[in-house]
Every structure is written in structure tokens, then in C-alpha cells.
Amino acid sequence: MASKRQELVSQQQKGGIPPVGKQKAVAVAADAKNRRALEDIGxxxxxxxxxxxxxxxxxxxxxxxxxxxxxxxxxxxxxxxxxxxxxxxxxxxxxxxxxxxxxxxxxxxxxxxxxxxxxxxxxxxxxxxxxxxxxxxxxxxxxxRSSGKKVSSLTSVMTARSKVACELADKLKEMVIDIDASDKENQLAVVDYVEDIYKYYKSVEHSCRPRDYMDSQVEINAKMRTVLVDWLIEVHYKFELMPETLYLTLYIIDLYLSTEVTLRRELQLVGVSAMLIASKYEEIWAPEVNDFICISDRAYTREEILRMEKRILDKLQWNLTVPTPYVFLVRFVKAAECDTEMKHLVFFFAELALMQYSLVTNCPSMVAAASVYAARCTLKKSPLWTETLKCHTGFSEQELLDCTQILVNSHAAAGEGKLKVAYKKYSREQFGAVALCPPATKVMEELKASRN
Structure with a gap:
């Protein structure tokens, strides 16, 4: 019975049950064969x-x-x-x-x-x-196809942007003229490190500027200072001194008055002693003390001039190596590619700036750049401000408008005022009579209107 039951299970696993009449024959045939283990049936x-x-x-x-x-x-x-x-x-x-x-x-x-x-x-x-x-x-x-657009990696995008930036930089370099190309053989022009020199000037010009000192002064005012500067420009011209001497003289005066209260009767003495110090620093053959005594109509003695000289040097701590507006004027005139007429006009505006007390606290580089800009506006150069000037001065037109407006207004009033030494000086043929050029009043009005 057990073997018969096993055969029925085997037939079910194979997919069917044999007919009833044949079940007995199947059982007999199964018994005749060797028995297999149950686990081998499948x-x-x-x-x-x-x-x-x-x-x-x-x-x-x-x-x-x-x-x-x-x-x-x-x-x-x-x-x-x-x-x-x-x-x-x-x-x-x-x-x-x-x-x-x-x-x-x-x-x-x-x-x-x-x-x-x-x-x-x-x-x-x-x-x-x-x-x-x-x-x-x-x-x-x-x-x-599913993305619909080309997928770019971050590296490819950054490389493309860097390439575009380099191309823009190259275009700007092409627009900026190499102003030192003609001086490569001139050893005195120090072309190899002239840019580094002016970077240093720009960095230290803020640390040695005079402050607004008129409020602390008791007996002198801005008008008295203007009279003194007008007289010193005439003395400088008569002594035929170097331009550097005039700008260093005004720096010494303003810095001394920033630290020391000065009496009215001593103001001209401060100017004479300051020009004596600047002459000793800049000139090869400096004027003597007696020359300054004579030019001041013997208002002061030798001892008074030398005493004031020592007092000024003590207040300034003997530090006279500073960037004056003239240092930047030389560089900016070169960047503007000035002809003789424009060069004289730039220095005319720079000397007018020396007489303006409102520009005392301005950076020397800005005063120099505004002088160049005022000269270009007066001569109606096109363009008024180039990429080369913007690169070397570090100022845009908008930054120079206020300072330039002061210079243009001073030019317009120079011929009618009492203090006209600078105006007469630059009205001579020696300087191209540039002071007689029509002031750039209308140009400045248009520029200010466009800014507003």
C-alpha cells in the first residue's frame, strides 16, 4: 500500500494520474524496478x-x-x-x-x-x-534627445568665462597706451619700476595731508592765505626756481599751519621760511637768506627767518619727502599725451588750485587729475577722458567733476580779480598765452546736467 501511494504521488508530480484500469499495472512495474529515495523523485x-x-x-x-x-x-x-x-x-x-x-x-x-x-x-x-x-x-x-539641450560641465563653463574675461582684459590693454615705450632707453626714466613708484605715492598721499585748519586759527583766514600764495608764485617766478619748489613750499605752509597757531604778522614769515626750506631741498643753487630779506622788503631779519625755519622743521619732524601735486602732474601729463599748449594749460590750472583753500584737504593726485581734465575741457579734446588717463590716474570723469568745477570757476574769475599773478604769468607768450583761452563753463554745465 505504501508503494502504491508513492506511485500516485509521483504521477501527480509528473502532471497527471493514470487511468483506473492501469493503476495496478503501473504498481507492478514500479515494484520490479529498484526503489529510489524520496528526495530523488523530483x-x-x-x-x-x-x-x-x-x-x-x-x-x-x-x-x-x-x-x-x-x-x-x-x-x-x-x-x-x-x-x-x-x-x-x-x-x-x-x-x-x-x-x-x-x-x-x-x-x-x-x-x-x-x-x-x-x-x-x-x-x-x-x-x-x-x-x-x-x-x-x-x-x-x-x-x-530627452534633455533637449547640451549639458556642460562646471569646468567647461568656468574655462569659457575665464577665456571671455581674458579677452576683455586684452581689449582694455589694447586701449591703454604704453606711455613709457619711448623712454625704455632712458635710464633716468626708470621704466622698469616707475609704476611701482607711483603706486607707493598713491598709498602714502593720504597719510601726509594737511587738515582743515582755518577754524583753529585766530588771526588768519582763507583770504590771507590766498594773498600769500599769490605773492609766493610771483617770488618763485622771479627767482626762476624749479616747479617742484613751489609745490613743496605750499605743502610745508599748509602742514605747519595745521599744527601751529600763527599770528597775522608772522604769516609772510612762514611763507618765506617755507620757500627757503623747499629751495634747499629741491634746487641745485638755492637762494640765500639775504635774497628773501630783500624780496620781502626787509620785513624780517636774518635771525627771524632762520628761527622760523628751525621751528617749521621741528613741527614737520624733518619729513620733506612727500608726494606733492607736481609729482602726479608729470605722470598725468605724459598719460594725456599733451602738446605744448595743453601742458602749459595743465600747469596753469594746477597753480590756480594752489590758491584755493577748499582744495587743501584734497589728495594731490586728485588735484593733478582735475587740472588735466579741466585743460582738456577748455581745449575741447575728444574724448575728454581716455582709458589711458583713467588707468594711470585712477579717477573717472564723475569723480573729478566737483574739483574741476572749482578750477574752471577760478579760471573764469582770474582775469577780473585783484590776485592775478598766475593769470598774468600764463598770459605771456612764454607759456602760450593759455590763460586767455575761454573758460570751459558751458562744458562743465553740460557735464553736470548729464550727471544729474
Whole structure:
């Protein structure tokens, strides 16, 4: 009875139960064969397909040695196929379900017999590689189509931006003229480090400027200072001194008055002593003390001048190496590519600036740049301000408008006022009579209107 029950279970697992009339014959045949262990009943291999016919099932159990043999046979067949470069058909009895690592997928629409006799086709390796490359290119094309635009990496974007920035910088360099190109053979022009010198001047000009000192002075005012400067410009012209001497003289006066309260009767003495100090610093042949006594109509003695000289030097702590407006004028005139007429007009405006107390606290570089800008406006140069001037001065037109307005107004009033030494000086043919040029009043009005 037990063996009969086992045969019924086996028939159920195989897909059906034999007819009732044949159950007895099946049991007798089963008893005649050697009995198998229960765990080997399910070790059945799929039906083989040979010449379109179904072969009987193989009920042999898969032992370790038999599995190894099946795997070796399959590898030999694959190796032969690779040598012949042809697709190979492997029958299902050569590779057992236990030996294969990946199970085959179910195919819809097939019968049970077709599923059992399914044939595994192994294609050539070269074909597989071609399919892989085709699939990868197809995926990349699909990604590009789906994105709708080219995707750029961060490196490519930054490289492109850097390239554009370099091109803009190169264009600006082309617009800025090399003003030192003609002086490369001149050792006194120090072309190799002239830019470094002016960078240093720009950095220290703020630390040595006079303050607004008129409120602290008791007996003197801005008008008295203007009278003194007008007289010193005439003395400087009569002594035929260097331009540097005049600008250093005014720096010494303003810095001394910033630190010391001065009486009205001593103001001219301060001016005379300051010019004596500047002459000793800048001139090769400086005027003597007696020359200053005579030029001041003996208002002061030798001892008073030398005493004031010592007092000024003590207040300034003997520090006379400072960037005056003249230092920047020389550089900015070169950057403006001035002709003789424009050069005289620039220095005319610079001397007018010395007389304006409102410009005392301004940086020397701004006063020099405003003098150049006022001269270009007076002569109606086009353009009024170039990239070369902007590069070397460090100022734009908008930054110079207020200071330039003061200079233009001073030019317009110079011919009618009482203090006209600078006006008469630059009205001579020696200086091209540039003071007689019409003031740039209308140009300044247009510039201020455009700014507003």
C-alpha cells in the first residue's frame, strides 16, 4: 500500500494520474524496478527535442560527478562554437537546471511541452559586444534627445568665462597706451619700476595731508592765505626756481599751519621760511637768506627767518619727502599725451588750485587729475577722458567733476580779480598765452546736467 501511494504521488508530480484500469499495472512495474529515495523523485530533466520528436524523460539523479561532466560538456560546446564563430544550440540535457546559475524567464503563449523542451541559444561574443555598444549609444542619444539641450560641465563653463574675461582684459590693454615705450632707453626714466613708484605715492598721499585748519586759527583766514600764495608764485617766478619748489613750499605752509597757531604778522614769515626750506631741498643753487630779506622788503631779519625755519622743521619732524601735486602732474601729463599748449594749460590750472583753500584737504593726485581734465575741457579734446588717463590716474570723469568745477570757476574769475599773478604769468607768450583761452563753463554745465 505504501508503494502504491508513492506511485500516485509521483504521477501527480509528473502532471497527471493514470487511468483506473492501469493503476495496478503501473504498481507492478514500479515494484520490479529498484526503489529510489524520496528526495530523488523530483530530479527530472526537461524533455529533449531531437529531430522534432520528444524523447523520454531522464530520471537519473544529479550527482556531483554527473553535474561536473554536464558542465564540462557545455563548456566544450561553447569553446567549439567560439572557434567556428557560429551560434551554438545547447540541448537541455547538457546543462541541468541545478548547474545553471540564472533561471530562464517564462515566455507567454507557449505550451507546457515547448517550455519543457526550450532550447538555449548562445550567440557569438562579437555580436554581444556590438549589441552592447549599440545599446549604449542608443541610450546616450536618448538622453540627449530627452534633455533637449547640451549639458556642460562646471569646468567647461568656468574655462569659457575665464577665456571671455581674458579677452576683455586684452581689449582694455589694447586701449591703454604704453606711455613709457619711448623712454625704455632712458635710464633716468626708470621704466622698469616707475609704476611701482607711483603706486607707493598713491598709498602714502593720504597719510601726509594737511587738515582743515582755518577754524583753529585766530588771526588768519582763507583770504590771507590766498594773498600769500599769490605773492609766493610771483617770488618763485622771479627767482626762476624749479616747479617742484613751489609745490613743496605750499605743502610745508599748509602742514605747519595745521599744527601751529600763527599770528597775522608772522604769516609772510612762514611763507618765506617755507620757500627757503623747499629751495634747499629741491634746487641745485638755492637762494640765500639775504635774497628773501630783500624780496620781502626787509620785513624780517636774518635771525627771524632762520628761527622760523628751525621751528617749521621741528613741527614737520624733518619729513620733506612727500608726494606733492607736481609729482602726479608729470605722470598725468605724459598719460594725456599733451602738446605744448595743453601742458602749459595743465600747469596753469594746477597753480590756480594752489590758491584755493577748499582744495587743501584734497589728495594731490586728485588735484593733478582735475587740472588735466579741466585743460582738456577748455581745449575741447575728444574724448575728454581716455582709458589711458583713467588707468594711470585712477579717477573717472564723475569723480573729478566737483574739483574741476572749482578750477574752471577760478579760471573764469582770474582775469577780473585783484590776485592775478598766475593769470598774468600764463598770459605771456612764454607759456602760450593759455590763460586767455575761454573758460570751459558751458562744458562743465553740460557735464553736470548729464550727471544729474
Amino acid at each position: 530530479n527530472l530533466v526537461n524533455v529533449r527535442v531531437v529531430e522534432g520528436k520528444l524523447e523520454s524523460q531522464v530520471n537519473r539523479p544529479i550527482t556531483r560527478s554527473f553535474g561536473t561532466q554536464l558542465l564540462a560538456n557545455a563548456q566544450n560546446v561553447v569553446a567549439a562554437a567560439a572557434a567556428n564563430k557560429k551560434p551554438v544550440t545547447i540541448q537541455s540535457d547538457q546543462v541541468d537546471a541545478r548547474v545553471c546559475a540564472k533561471p530562464t524567464k517564462k515566455v507567454a503563449g507557449k505550451s507546457k511541452e515547448e517550455k519543457k523542451g526550450e532550447i538555449i541559444v548562445i550567440s557569438d561574443d562579437s555580436n554581444e559586444e556590438k549589441k552592447y555598444e549599440a545599446g549604449r549609444s542608443g541610450r546616450s542619444r536618448t538622453c540627449r
